[in-house]
Amino acid sequence: MATKKAQQNLPKSLDKTFDTSTDPSVIEEKLFGHDGEEDVDGDEPVVFICGKCKLPVGDSFSWDGSEDSQNQILLKKITDNVAVGKEKRMHQPDKRSPCLIVDLICQGCRSVIGMVYSSTPKHLDHKRFTFCLNVANIDSYVLGSAKQMLSAEGPDEQPVTLEYRGIVEQQLTEMKLMVVSMAQKLEEIESGL
Template sequence: MASKVNSHKHRQTFINTTFESSIDSTAVEEKLFGHSVEEDDGPAVFICGKCKLPVGDSMSWDGSEASEEEHNQIRLKRVTDNVVVGEDTRLHEVSKKSPCLVVDLFCRGCEFLLGMVYSSTPKNLDHKRLAFCFNVANIDSYVLGSASQRLAAEGPKEQPVTLEYRGVVEQQLTEMKMLVMSMAQRLEDIDATLQD
């Protein structure tokens, strides 16, 4: 029983330290893709690939990797409460010379496997340690501000109401009023002529 308590305390300490990282994610991102995350259209929200619950966002970006030995991954410093850190540590071999100890990450809503946290790595993989590593194939993303669909305008040339536009409309209304008054005067004249 005492060993379970100690193991639980160790795991709790491990989970709390995953929110810290000393890696410069901007440099890694520029080397991998030739641009930084900040240059994109807007911040991205990462969601579970199965049930679509949000799991993190690009404001917590720590880097990404694409390699032949392993799945494409993104790393985040922080995640939402929808991500559950597994309890069992397992051996994961990125390559034959790079064994690692990892803990799986699951979606709280559907228990879908999202990725892993590397708890122990060889020196060449230290940049992955204690970060939330999501498999790109298991998550989706939405870039804020990327929506482009709009409702069709009711008129062919709808314009916003500005002071200039308002002045043009008032002038047209004044001209129409004068025309109607002129026509009314002519009708009165015609009516008077017919009655005589």
């Protein structure tokens, strides 16, 4: 409880690289909606990553929907970074819907990030054998969302090429020879005094 209060008092980060929104509708909006910015090529793909160790666990190409009431996103496929548990256990999303599920476990940090329904009542058949990721346990990254770029130092700046490097090395060699020559002449002058 104390850690939640401490997290609430932390300043909001301006870095939106790994947005940890726990609302599946926000993720769905990022996938399919436009929030003020016009996309030139349409919707950008989203990579879903483990909330703890940041290993990729799936992407929007295998999107199968979301369950707002359960705070889940549904995927048809996941990466090899996720292990499907072996033990089935009882789960009740509501009082009239007992289900059998197996956990989805991140291979990197061994945390549970979701579930697979192996047995469901008829009204939940659409979730059977679908990878249901808990939004609270994953983060997402929208490909193409990076905006930071290095700026040029000035109009005369040129890229370092092999040709340019050769010219610089030649100039350095000439300067070294000149410094050695000047040092020898200085020694001759000092020895003559």
